[in-house]
Amino acid sequence: ETGVTQSPTHLIKTRGQQVTLRCSSQSGHNTVSWYQQALGQGPQFIFQYYREEENGRGNFPPRFSGLQFPNYSSELNVNALELDDSALYLCASSLAIGEGSPLHFGNGTRLTVT
């Protein structure tokens, strides 16, 4: 059973709005990564947080931003939503940032932008 929890499960927003997605990492995990998965595609890396600092970012515009809190939970914020932002947003936690650390995903938040 995954220890990573995400909220909300589903969300519908209008183009131009802002959204905040939340993630609680698995107990003991200090690294959180966010991925976007469009229909029929593999997950795409948005960014990763380690000990409250951003530790790498994928090819996403600045309107995608994030935070990690002292308890290692995390938020993903998206401003000025576009139709193409409709996707499954996955949060994953891991024990460390080193190689060989697999990611454990939450159930995801399914965002629909109309």
Added chain:
Amino acid sequence: RKEVEQDPGPFNVPEGATVAFNCTYSNSASQSFFWYRQDCRKEPKLLMSVYSSGNEDGRFTAQLNRASQYISLLIRDSKLSDSATYLCVVNDPEYGNKLVFGAGTILRVKS
């Protein structure tokens, strides 16, 4: 060229069949390799890590060929419950455990 490439399938096989998926990756410096399984509208779940010497977990066998930058997954005695999308995953060496996912291979096992 995509960082991780997979045949999208679908692979339609009968129960009990053996099926193999392949995957190629572009960055020769990648050091960590995984197969994830994703059921429809669910999150990806780690199926197995892939080690240089090859490794087996029950009906599943993973192989790595570093020279050819190629990873494979073999499923023996397929079950209906094996129907899913299988994602090939490698790490981005610049970021440790930033993982790069392929688009997935769809497997459908039929009775």
